[in-house]
Amino acid sequence: MQSDMAAVANAPATTEPLLKIRELDKHFGPVQALYHVDLDLPSGKVTALCGDNGAGKSVLTKCIAGIYQPDHGQVFWEGHPVHVRSARDASRLGIETVYQDLALADNLDIVQNMFLGRERVRLGLLDEDSMERAAAETLASLRVTTVRSIRQPVASLSGGQRQSVAVAKAVMWNSKLVIMDEPTAALGVVQTRQVLDLIKRLRDRGLAVMVISHNLTDIFEVADRIAVLYLGRLAVQDDASKFDLQTIVEYMTTGGTSRTGGPNTKAS
Amino acid sequence: MTVQPEELPDLTAAPEAARAELPPEVVAQSLGEYVRAYSSRIRGGESGVLPVIAAMVAIVLVFTAISPNHVFISAGNLVNLFQQAAVFMILAMAEGFALVLGEIDLSVGFVGxxxxxxxxxxxxxxxxxxxxxxxxxxxxxxxxxxxxxQGTLITRLRLPSFIVTLAGYLIANGIFLDVLLLGPFSGYPNLLGQGNNLAVIYHLMWGTIDPTVSWIAAAVVVVALGLLIWLSDSRRRKSGLVAPPASLSLIKIGMIAVVAAVVVTICDINRANIGTLAGVPWVIPIVVSVLGAWTILFQxxxxxxxxxxxxxxxxxxxxAGINVSLIRTLGFGxxxxxxxxxMLLYASLLGGMSNNVGGGQYVLYAxxxxxxxxxxxxxxxxxxxxxxxGGLVIAGIYNGLYLLPQLSSVEWQYIITGLVLLAAVIIDAVSRRGASSGSVTRA
Known part of the structure; x- marks a missing residue:
């Protein structure tokens, strides 16, 4: 499975990656948070973004999600240059971000959360039936089946179920790129399993997924590609099969590797 | 939805806590299941409307027993109670806007x-x-x-609603007194004089609907509501959406019918000492209309x-892209x-306006x-x-204490209403804590 994926990735790129970032710079006052970052996020692949604290993972994510505006550099969406100026712009393109705090309202039920801000309305009133049907379809297609009822308040869900609802909310809107910030942090073993399976299902549906994580076990489990940020620079990005635990730690802590035969420092 | 074989059960979810937070109508397939789900919810601290119903029953029993000649349960007093309650009810619905938003509005009494x-x-x-x-x-x-x-100040300047509406309470109190002093009424404009327009305002509270018409109107409302509930529930059941069991829909409709029948029956008893005074006061359909409109708006x-x-x-x-400031400002509006x-209904109840209006006390009642x-x-x-x-409970206490010679003084009303408010807040806080201590994930 892993080697198949690698083979596909190594084939000459005939199509543009879904999202292509070139020479992206971002600074806050005198602090250079990102410097000449190049990153590709292809469809149907899970790209893991790693890096130590302060490496610039969050800043890069927020530049993609439209929260921050990059100072320099270009972003190409399906091959066309774009400027993502707000979260609205991002979701219009098909970019959805699942933040670590999930942004769910505890007092609302699953359907209400999934449609929050984009409710369907008929004759001026909420069209609950059609929203409930659509939410049920999305959850079923992602095989999120452990919830007892999609009308139960989110407060009554477990951490893994909440993560699943947040992801389902993100993919409901024909999104093409889903960015997940630490999706397995603070989850138990079984719940982590559920979320990782869910990420794989998103990939199998042809979505581009970017996962930010500190958990290297999870990364090796789920990622097709790995990109490492080191002090605001992209140290490396390549197929996951080119990395092992030691090289990735080296890249995260020193920005390079002492070993030969490791992944290319400049991505294809 | 069927459980896939490879899908492991979520072992880390706290089943007891989760069950306690599940609304019973969401999970129950039959009446028996509903009762079981409901009782487990009560044990978990989420008791819904049960305490308020229990409080109402207790109020009726206690005050009927101890009021002189059991006057509390007389038709005349109960209609009087409905009229007093109408003010509390609508003021509480007003406060509901602020409370649901997670804010508070202390100015409602004098602004109204x-x-x-x-x-x-x-x-x-x-x-x-x-x-x-x-x-x-x-x-x-x-x-x-x-x-x-007030809403603009709270949202745009990010001021705490508590302080803004406390200032608003004082300012509104002053403006209210200014408005009262206008005209040749020495601060007591009333509704008791001659004039059709005065009479209409006065009859908001005191006008009655003919008993026969009351019955027909109540029947129409019950049938319309019943059909609405039944059709929407059975449509949802048929298309496989989450819906309460049929028996529960019927019980709901039955309860609405019983409440309507009881209210109309009480109001249609002749409550005059001399002559005839019977019929549903206009204020009841007014309260029902406000309740209906705001229920649609909220839900x-x-x-x-x-x-x-x-x-x-x-x-x-x-x-989620919601204009939070706009919604909150409109909520305060x-x-x-x-x-x-x-407070218009209150003016009608008093037959006019004067500086005796307890705008501060009414906020707490609300x-x-x-x-x-x-x-x-x-x-x-x-x-x-x-x-x-809740308005009915407060009015029950307010009204019942008035009937007791030994407790009718205003200081007892303050003390007992204060204690009831305190009890309600404690129930609210404790049930919330009970619900959140069980679930691991609650922030």
Whole structure:
């Protein structure tokens, strides 16, 4: 499975990656948070973004999600240059971000959360039936089946179920790129399993997924590609099969590797 | 949805806690399951409207037993109680806007009083002599503007609603006194003189509907509501959506019918000492209309949904693209508007306006009624019906104490109402803690 994926990735790129970032710079006052970052996020692949604290993972994510505006550099969406100026712009393109705090309202039920801000309305009133049907379809297609009822308040869900609802909310809107910030942090073993399976299902549906994580076990489990940020620079990005635990730690802590035969420092 | 074989059960979820938070109508397939789910929810601290119903029964039993000649349960007193309760109910529904948003509005009493005073002044035949419709609109408009200004200050300048509406309470009190002093009424404009427009305002509270018409109207309302509930529930059941079992829909409709029948029966008993006085007071359909309109607004519109979302997690609402400031500002506007309706009914009950209006006391009654009914002080939970139920409890206490010679003094009313408010807040806080200590994930 892993080697198949690698083979596909190594084939000459005939199509543009879904999202292509070139020479992206971002600074806050005198602090250079990102410097000449190049990153590709292809469809149907899970790209893991790693890096130590302060490496610039969050800043890069927020530049993609439209929260921050990059100072320099270009972003190409399906091959066309774009400027993502707000979260609205991002979701219009098909970019959805699942933040670590999930942004769910505890007092609302699953359907209400999934449609929050984009409710369907008929004759001026909420069209609950059609929203409930659509939410049920999305959850079923992602095989999120452990919830007892999609009308139960989110407060009554477990951490893994909440993560699943947040992801389902993100993919409901024909999104093409889903960015997940630490999706397995603070989850138990079984719940982590559920979320990782869910990420794989998103990939199998042809979505581009970017996962930010500190958990290297999870990364090796789920990622097709790995990109490492080191002090605001992209140290490396390549197929996951080119990395092992030691090289990735080296890249995260020193920005390079002492070993030969490791992944290319400049991505294809 | 079927469970896939490779899908492991979520072992880490706390099943007891989760069950306690599940609304029984969401999971129950039959009446028996519903009763079991409901009782497990009560044990988990989420008791819904049960405490308020229990409180009502207790109030009726206690005050009937100890009031002189059991006068509490007489038709005359019960209708009187409905009329007093109407003010509390609508004021509590007003406060519901602020509470669901996770805010509080301490100004409702006097802001509403400004609107009522404006209306009462405008219909005076000896001065402006306005028609009652524009007079009411002008009064309610003044309230709404006051609320929108408070809302703007709270949302745009990010000031705490507690302080802004406390300032608003004082300012509104002053404006109210100014409005009262206008005209040649020495601060006591009343509704008791000659004039059709005065009479209309006075009859909001005191006018009655003919007993026969009352029955027909009640029947029409019950049948319409019943059909609505039955058709929507059975449609949802048929298309496989989450719906309560048929027996539960029938019980719900049955309860609405019983309440309507009891209210109409009580009101249709002749309650006059001499002559005849019977029929449903106009104020009851007014309360039902406000309840209906606000229930639709809270439960079935985007605006209502957004209020709950903001009360539950304002940051999530903001990220979902909701204009949080706008919704909150409008919420405060509608809160003050509804307060205007409540205090207009109060003016009608008093037969005029004077500086004796306890605007400060009424705020506490409003908050108490909403919280007793089941609205949370912590935001995101509450319905207009909670204001109605809680308003009935507060009115029951208020009315019952008046009937007792030894406790009718105002200090006892303050003390007992204060204790009831305290009890309601404790129930709210404890049930919330009980619910959250069980679930691992609650922030």
């Amino acid at each position: 009083a400004i609107g009522a005073a404006i209306t009462v002044q405008l219909v005076q035949p000896s001065t402006t002599n306005w028609h009652w419709i524009p007079a009411i609109i002008a009064g309610l408009l003044a309230c709404t503007v006051f609320g929108l200004i 079935r519109t985007k605006f209502g949904r957004y209020m709950y979302a903001i009360g539950g997690n304002a940051e999530a609402a903001r990220r 509608l809160c003050s508007f509804t307060a205007g309706v409540a 908050v108490a009624a909403a919280v007793i009914g089941g609205t949370s002080l912590f935001g995101g939970r509450g319905k207009p019906i909670h204001g109605v139920l």
